[in-house]
Amino acid sequence: MLTQREILSTLEMLQNEHLDVRTVTLGINLFDCASHEPERLRENVRNRIAAVAGHLVTVCNEVGDKYGIPVVNKRIAVSPVAAFGAAHASEDLVAVAETMDAAAGSVNVDFIGGFSALVEKGMARGDRALIEAIPDAMARTERVCASINVASSRAGINMDAVSLMGRTIKRAAALTAQRDGIGCAKLCVFANIPQDIPFMAGAYLGIGEADAVINVGVSGPGVVKKAIDRALEAHPDMDLGQISELIKRTAYKVTRVGELIGREVAEQLGIAFGVVDLSLAPTPNVGDSVGEIFQSLGLKAIGVPGTTAALALLNDAVKKGGAFASSHVGGLSGAFIPVSEDLNISESAEAGHLSLEKLEAVTSVCSVGLDMVALPGDTSEETLAAIIADEMAIGVINKKTTAARLIPVPGKKAGEKAYFGGLLGQSVIMPVNNAAGDNRFIRHGGRIPAPIHSLNN
Amino acid sequence: MKKVIISVVGRDRPGIIATVTRFLFDRGCNVENVSQTILQAQFSGIFIASIPADAAADELEMSLVDAIAHLGMFAHVRDLSAAEANPVFEDAEPFVISTRGPDRKGLVARVTEVIAAYGVNVTNLQAVFKGGDDPDRNVMIYEVDIPRGVDRQALQTDLRKTAAELDLDIAIQHRNIFEAINRI
Numbered sequence: 001m002l003t004q005r006e007i008l009s010t011l012e013m014l015q016n017e018h019l020d021v022r023t024v025t026l027g028i029n030l031f032d033c034a035s036h037e038p039e040r041l042r043e044n045v046r047n048r049i050a051a052v053a054g055h056l057v058t059v060c061n062e063v064g065d066k067y068g069i070p071v072v073n074k075r076i077a078v079s080p081v082a083a084f085g086a087a088h089a090s091e092d093l094v095a096v097a098e099t100m101d102a103a104a105g106s107v108n109v110d111f112i113g114g115f116s117a118l119v120e121k122g123m124a125r126g127d128r129a130l131i132e133a134i135p136d137a138m139a140r141t142e143r144v145c146a147s148i149n150v151a152s153s154r155a156g157i158n159m160d161a162v163s164l165m166g167r168t169i170k171r172a173a174a175l176t177a178q179r180d181g182i183g184c185a186k187l188c189v190f191a192n193i194p195q196d197i198p199f200m201a202g203a204y205l206g207i208g209e210a211d212a213v214i215n216v217g218v219s220g221p222g223v224v225k226k227a228i229d230r231a232l233e234a235h236p237d238m239d240l241g242q243i244s245e246l247i248k249r250t251a252y253k254v255t256r257v258g259e260l261i262g263r264e265v266a267e268q269l270g271i272a273f274g275v276v277d278l279s280l281a282p283t284p285n286v287g288d289s290v291g292e293i294f295q296s297l298g299l300k301a302i303g304v305p306g307t308t309a310a311l312a313l314l315n316d317a318v319k320k321g322g323a324f325a326s327s328h329v330g331g332l333s334g335a336f337i338p339v340s341e342d343l344n345i346s347e348s349a350e351a352g353h354l355s356l357e358k359l360e361a362v363t364s365v366c367s368v369g370l371d372m373v374a375l376p377g378d379t380s381e382e383t384l385a386a387i388i389a390d391e392m393a394i395g396v397i398n399k400k401t402t403a404a405r406l407i408p409v410p411g412k413k414a415g416e417k418a419y420f421g422g423l424l425g426q427s428v429i430m431p432v433n434n435a436a437g438d439n440r441f442i443r444h445g446g447r448i449p450a451p452i453h454s455l456n457n
Numbered sequence: 458m459k460k461v462i463i464s465v466v467g468r469d470r471p472g473i474i475a476t477v478t479r480f481l482f483d484r485g486c487n488v489e490n491v492s493q494t495i496l497q498a499q500f501s502g503i504f505i506a507s508i509p510a511d512a513a514a515d516e517l518e519m520s521l522v523d524a525i526a527h528l529g530m531f532a533h534v535r536d537l538s539a540a541e542a543n544p545v546f547e548d549a550e551p552f553v554i555s556t557r558g559p560d561r562k563g564l565v566a567r568v569t570e571v572i573a574a575y576g577v578n579v580t581n582l583q584a585v586f587k588g589g590d591d592p593d594r595n596v597m598i599y600e601v602d603i604p605r606g607v608d609r610q611a612l613q614t615d616l617r618k619t620a621a622e623l624d625l626d627i628a629i630q631h632r633n634i635f636e637a638i639n640r641i
Contacts, residue, residue: 001581002553002632006639007598008585011555011628013638066609068630256637 014068018222018288019254021261022281023073024060025198027205027213027274028052030079030114038092041085042099049076049103049112052212055269057108063264069257071265075111076104077203077215082117086126090133097137097144104143111186113203115146118193121155121447123164131161134168138183139175145201151191151392153399157448159389165189166385166442169406173377177410180418184407185340185372189388191395191402196275197331202368202403213274215331216262218322219254221280222288224314228296243297244317251278251321259326277331278322279367280314282342284425290314290335291344302337302345302362303354311335312365332401334367340407340420340427341372350428356387357433364394369402374418374427379408382439383432389442397451458507460489460537461514463521467530469500477504477532480524484517485509500530505537549602551580551632554616558625560586560595568599571619575612578602600632 013019033044053076060071078100085093097115104112115137117127134146148165151157169189173181188201195206198215205213227250232238238246258276266273282290294302297310315334323329337359339345348354356373363369369391375384388404395402409418414431465477474493481488486506493502508517518534525532556568565582572579581600603609613629620627 002598002600002635002639004583004585004598006635007553007555008596010635010638011557011596014628015626066631067634068628069634253638257634260633260637 013223013253017226019069019219019257021064021069021071021216021218021258022220023075023198023217024056024071024262024265025075025077025113025203025215025217026053026056026269026271027077027196027203027209027215028079029205029209029211031084034084034087036087038088038095041088041092042096045078045096045099046103049078049100050106052271053107053109059265059268063261063268066264067257067261069261071261073111074109075113075198075200075203076107076109077198077205078112078114079205079207080116080118081114082124082126082130083207085130086124088126088129090129093130093133094136094140097133097141101141101143109143111143111145111200111203113145113147113197113200114205115144116148116204118149119161120149120152120158120191122158123161131164131168134187135171135175135183138172138186145186145188145203147188147190147193147202147204149190149193150388151396152450153192153396154450154454155447156450157191157389157392157396159442159448160445162189162389162392163381163385163442163445165388166381166383169384170381170408173408173410180374180409180412180420181377181407182420182424185405185420185424187405189392189404191392192400193403194331194401196277198275198277199279199281199332199336201405202332209274210272212271214262214266214269214271215274215277216258217277217279217281217331218258220288221282221290221293221335223254224250224280224318225287225289225293225296228293232296240313244313247314247317248321251318252325255322255325273328275328275330276322276326278318278329278333279331280318280335282336282338282345283423284341284343286343289342289344290337291342291348295344301348301351301353303348303358307358308362308365311337311362315366332367336368336371337362337366338368338372338405338425339430340374340418340425341423343425346425346427349430355433356430359430360390360394363391363402364398367401369395370404370406372405372424372427373407374429375406375408375432376414376429377408377410377412379432379435382442383435384408385442386435386439387432393448396448399453459510459512460505460507460542461517461534462537463504463506463517463532463534465500465502465504465525465530465532467500467525467528469495469498470528473500473525473528473530474502476525476528477502477521480521481506484512486512486517547602547604549578549604552601552603552629553632553635554599554601554627554629556597556620556623556625556627558595558620558623561623564623564625565597567619567623568597568616571612571615572599572601574615575607576604577607577612
């Protein structure tokens with residue numbers, strides 16, 4: 001017999017705190033779709049996605065219905081296109097992206113990730129072709145997401161790739177100038193990219209993975225915020241140790257939900273269950289914001305002094321609670337702070353509380369990085385590359401994942417607004433300070449060596 | 458071995474279970490299962506006991522009623538048939554149906570009527586007034602076993618329709634979600 005408290009607290013989380021499963025992402029291995037004939041390759045990709053993902057949305061809806069927990073997003077992540085499409089020229093890879101887009105649409109998923117390359121130590125022919133294809137691919141598709149891993153704690157930072165990504169981002173923005181450079185919103189540059197991220201834009205199916213796998217992203221930040229608010233209302237004198245404990249317990253609960261739903265979806269599809277990603281992923285809705293958690297913790301807004309410490313507390317408590325709740329935790333597993341996708345964070349940037357520099361600082365204690373940051377349209381390729389390099393260095397030295405999803409909004413200046421729509425949200429354009437003049441450092445190119453602590457064998 | 462089911466009701470007070478179980482022990486009966494609950498200071502207990510071959514349910518009831526009369530309690534004893542004593546449970550899945558909305562007469566009757574029409578068994582029912590006297594914050598929790606053969610979609614559709622007529626919010630969820638969230 002269940003207790004009243006067990007039932008009522010669960011109903012409360014569902015009805016008033018946005019408890020849900022943020023994403024169920026189906027990873028599909030496409031390596032055996034490779035062919036020297038572009039048309040054959042595309043046909044293989046189309047058929048494989050239809051065959052493996054055909055029932056994904058229906059099964060997710062059925063399982064969500066059974067437990068009364070909505071599965072908000074259903075997505076697909078495929079093997080890195082640069083690897084299984086290595087034989088092809090960039091225009092053929094753009095066509096592969098269009099095939100992926102159509103295949104994702106036909107099975108009703110909103111995003112498909114894996115237009116990706118891993119170039120942390122060097123770029124192969126296929127990698128170059130893929131990166132060259134990114135701007136057109138992002139402009140011509142709606143659902144396809146791209147990610148490029150340019151650095152790792154084992155290999156160091158491939159600065160040639162970093163520079164190339166600065167150029168690629170500018171071109172992707174130019175090709176989607178009518179929509180404020182939305183092409184860049186589907187393009188992530190990574191250090192230490194995990195193989196099993198369920199969240200976009202970084203999801204791809206790693207090379208060490210099986211034919212197909214289900215990875216799950218847990219509920220958003222609304223549940224955590226409400227738990228903090230409720231506890232502080234009852235006990236205003238709670239200290240930070242007690243608040244951390246409360247977040248831990250809440251993270252445990254939301255992770256259990258993700259694990260339960262993910263396992264059942266995997267079982268019904270006859271696919272292995274992979275990991276639960278513990279990240280708190282916000283949306284542009286009120287009550288579903290990571291930024292609001294900072295206010296619940298007593299800060300005026302994200303970005304003011306105290307922000308880094310608060311995020312460190314939050315991120316650590318979420319991981320501890322989540323790790324206890326699931327036997328397989330993976331992906332990014334930490335709080336996201338995507339500026340345009342989180343209403344509260346974009347408002348904080350607009351009010352001047354959050355600067356690009358502070359944002360970079362807090363990425364040293366959270367899971368992603370400079371995420372969905374709208375920058376002035378005249379930000380140079382070199383400056384973009386330099387911002388990426390800084391962010392990669394934080395990841396490489398601290399043996400963690402960092403990423404940059406930067407959008408130089410064509411024709412707009414700092415202080416103006418960029419609109420991306422839907423889950424991608426909107427944001428004020430943040431100024432890039434001290435970026436005038438040459439950046440000869442970036443032009444040296446080459447590879448920044450791996451840090452000494454990579455020698456841990 | 459014969460089995461009986463004994464129900465005991467009355468105002469709650471110390472010594473009820475002690476008196477009943479001492480009575481059964483003195484007559485060579487063995488208590489196999491007990492469930493008791495207290496609702497607004499009223500005690501209700503169900504005992505399943507095996508009894509000696511020469512004992513009879515009606516005699517047992519008469520003497521038990523006498524034995525607990527001084528406590529202000531009443532008892533009923535009845536034989537369990539062989540089929541009842543060894544029940545075969547239907548293959549079913551446990552769900553929790555919860556409703557929230559204004560209190561009114563006939564609310565439980567209307568909801569359980571739908572549940573019963575599908576051959577679904579209510580295993581536990583609780584009413585909670587979350588808002589004290591506020592009837593709008595009245596929550597009813599039905600734990601039910603839905604046989605595997607039952608069309609769950611149709612049951613849900615009918616329940617939602619009835620809930621809408623009664624101005625209730627309704628949720629129908631597999632029990633595992635509550636266990637997953639709350640229990641280690």
